[in-house]
Amino acid sequence: MQALRYIWRLIIYRKFWLAAAFAAPLIVAIFISATLADIYESRAVINFKNYPELYPDSISSEGTSKSELDLAKTFLLTRHNLLTIARMRSVFRTGDRLADDQIVAAMLANTSVTISAGRNDATLMTIAFRADAAATASQVVSDYVDTLLAQNTTTQTEAATQTADFLRTEVDRLRLAAETSRTAVQAFQQAHQQTLPQTLPQRRVELERHQNQLRQLERDVFDVKSQKAALVAQLQTGALSASAPTTAEQEVSRLKRDLSTALAIYAAKNPKVIALQGRLAQAESLLARERAAAPGRKLILMEIETLEARLSDATSNRAALQDKIDALEASLRNTTTALELDRLRNDLTAAEDGYQKALAKLSAAVTGEQLSVSETGQRMTVIEPPTRPTMPSGPDRKAIVFGGGLVGLLAAAGVFLVLERGNRMIRRSQDLIESLGLTPIVTIPQIAPRPQPVAAQRVRY
Incomplete structure (x- = not known):
């Protein structure tokens, strides 16, 4: 304290x-x-609109982007525009004695450009200018607005024209791509008719029919082989008729029984066994000559030849059927053709869809171009025009x-x-x-x- x-x-x-x-x-x-002079400020508010139906989404994005607003601001505050407006409106009383850089710096210091943009908000640009005279402030802001609107009309017309030209080229390219894809699909279908997916049911029926024919042919081959074996056995046994055995046959049967009894008693090198074997060989030789001279042998040989011919034909037919079956089974297992066809069809679908979308976008772009030329599709709208201030805003x-x-x-x-x-x-x-x-x-x-x-x-x- x-x-x-x-x-x-x-x-x-x-x-x-x-x-x-x-x-x-x-x-x-x-x-x-x-002693400070009064400062008057005039302002204008511009709304930037977007026409998504006139500007295809492949060329312009939805809404006015922040970069477009920054570009408009940069164009407005260029050195040329500032000097032109300052000299036309005599903004500075000592403008004749000021250098260009000083004029530009003073114009930038007295000019305020505010951008308000949001996803769900209106896109606005507020332009303000301060001057020591109310009329000068309103005139400069009015010139700013006119400059932006004129540039917007020029830029919009050029963009719409470029968009339409680009889409015309794109439509021609996509139409050619669709025609090329359609030709490729048709050529592929003609070259692979046997393996196309739409012939799958037909090939399955054909495979089943060939398999049934092969099974029937194998049964026929088995029957022919059985008949041939029976005839060969008949030739070998001599059973040509149902009459009683001949003397030669009885002699052969007796010698076989004696040889079997002798082998049970004596060794294989015993003279008695050797003698019986010689007698048996002579008897069998005689029996063979008798059978060869029999009248039914020629008929049996002819039947055997016929069966062999049938067997040869059946074998050839079976090989041909087996080749067809293998080819059909391979075509059914082969999915490369279906995949390639699906790829070609997908390319055709994509080309046709792109062509239709390009046509729709071209129509919208042409409409936008016409509206831009007629200045009915302006993207800038002055919602608050510049007015002459009645009260000073400063200092x-x-x-x-x-x-x-x-x-x-x-x-x-x-x-x-x-x-x-x-x-x-x-x-x-x-x-x-x-x-x-x-x-x-x-x-x-x-x-x-x-x-x-x-x-x-x-x-x-």
């Missing part, structure tokens, strides 16, 4: 210096706010005065600190301790004196 009282006394003591430091910036601020004189007062307070505080830091006079016991390092034994409190002249107070302090 004593420290605050001490500081307050110092402030009272330095009141003239502090008042001067505070008043100087405040007076300057008041003078500036009083903010209260803020200038307030700022001057704030600077004055800071200046007064700075002057107070400088004066007190430079004053080495001892006023308190604390000053004695800090300056000389001595601790006073007794401190006499300050007694408020009677009012004295200012000169006497200065002598005391």
Whole structure:
């Protein structure tokens, strides 16, 4: 509390210096706010619309993108446009003495372009300009708007024309691709008629018929072989008729029984066994000559030849049927043809779909081109045209005065600190301790004196 009282006394003591430091910036601020010319601001609001039905989604995206707005802003604030508008409207009274760079810098400083865009919000551009004359501000903003609208019309017409030309080329390319794919499908179907998926039921029926024929042929071959084997056995056994055995046959039978009995008693090299074997061989030779001279043998041989011819034909037919069956089974197992045909058909479908979509987009692009040329499909709409302001928008004189007062307070505080830091006079016991390092034994409190002249107070302090 004593420290605050001490500081307050110092402030009272330095009141003239502090008042001067505070008043100087405040007076300057008041003078500036009083002498500054009025600033008038005019503004216009433009809405950027989009026509998705006129601009195919393959060429322009839905909505007006932020990049388009930035491009429009950049075009508006180009050096050429700023210089043209500034000189046409005589924005600056000393414009003849200003360099081009100074004019451009001043125009940029007085121009404000704000973009508001969102997914579900309207796309807006707010253009504002500040000038010392209300008419100049409104005229410059009007020129800004006219420049943007003219550029929009030109750009929109060129874009619509380029889009239509591009889509015409795309339609021709897709039509040629569809025709090429259609020709490829037809050629592939003609070259692979036997393996096409649509002939699958027919090939399965044909395979089943050939398999049945092969089974029947194998049964016929088995029958022929059985008949031939029976005839051959008949030739070998001599059973040509049902009459009684001949003398030669009876002799052969008797010798076989005697040889079997002799082998059971004697060794195989016994003379009796050898003699019986010789007699048996002679008897069998005689029996063979008798059978060869039999009248039914020639008929049996002819039947055997006929059966062999049938067997040869059946074998050939079976091989041919087996080849056909193998080919049909291979075609049924082969999926490469179906996959290739599906690929060609998919290419044809994609080409036809692309062609139809390109036709629809071309129709929309042509409509957009016509609307752009006739200026009925504008993408920019002025929803708030520039108006001549009736009240100045600046400068903010209260803020200038307030700022001057704030600077004055800071200046007064700075002057107070400088004066007190430079004053080495001892006023308190604390000053004695800090300056000389001595601790006073007794401190006499300050007694408020009677009012004295200012000169006497200065002598005391």
